[in-house]
Amino acid sequence: MVEQVDGVSRADEALFRPVRAGNPFEETVERLLQAIKLGVVGPGERLPSERDLAGRLSVSRVTLREAIRALTESGYVESRRGRYGGTFVNERLPKPRRIGAKRLARELGSGLEDALVLRSALEVGAAEAAASRELSPEERDHLRGSLAGTAAAKLPDYRRMDSRLHLAIAEVSGSPSLTSAVADVRMRLNALLDAIPLLERNIVHSDEQHQAIVDAILAADPTTARRTMQEHLAGTAALLRAFLT
The missing domain is CATH 1.20.120.530 (GntR ligand-binding domain-like)
Known part of the structure; x- marks a missing residue:
């Protein structure tokens, strides 16, 4: 993930912006997938903490957990326990669906x-x-x-x-x-x-x-x-x- 540097408008700050009230779950999934698919959080890298993400997206932690669970089931992320745990982007991402x-x-x-x-x-x-x-x-x-x-x-x-x-x-x-x-x-x-x-x-x-x-x-x-x-x-x-x- 791109680190914080003075004067840089970081892509993760732009993507992890507050979601609109109408569809918080769907927009949370969309924002997380954008960050993964556009390389803002690369394979093997850890997403921001649950508390940090929920605050930046302005969603409840329940909604965030549901979105992360959906991405886990879809093969994009995995959760790890322990001192150095968290939610990590999988090394191998699902291949995009190809349409003729x-x-x-x-x-x-x-x-x-x-x-x-x-x-x-x-x-x-x-x-x-x-x-x-x-x-x-x-x-x-x-x-x-x-x-x-x-x-x-x-x-x-x-x-x-x-x-x-x-x-x-x-x-x-x-x-x-x-x-x-x-x-x-x-x-x-x-x-x-x-x-x-x-x-x-x-x-x-x-x-x-x-x-x-x-x-x-x-x-x-x-x-x-x-x-x-x-x-x-x-x-x-x-x-x-x-x-x-």
């Missing part, structure tokens, strides 16, 4: 274009905002570490680490609300990405673009950060349209 591209395209309707437009607006803006700020040493290290994790990721872990890098860019924009919005749209996109194959050449190209985006942010060059992020997202959008429409 043609079937998904029928189910999506206009949802694909909606998700792509929203993602572009949010993430291009996040890259530009991050490059417009004076980043702290901790923020710069956080960004470099997320980039290195993505570049070193093995194929089964690539999308999770890619998600984590994009969240890190939103985090260093300095806006918790933007980080939360990027996390939400990334969850929508990951459901679509799981329906298409990972292409080795595309991964190589994505890594090159990731490096260029981070370099621009660290160089405090918002124009280049904006342009390179636009190019990067356009590549992903082209693949999704090709496979799903």
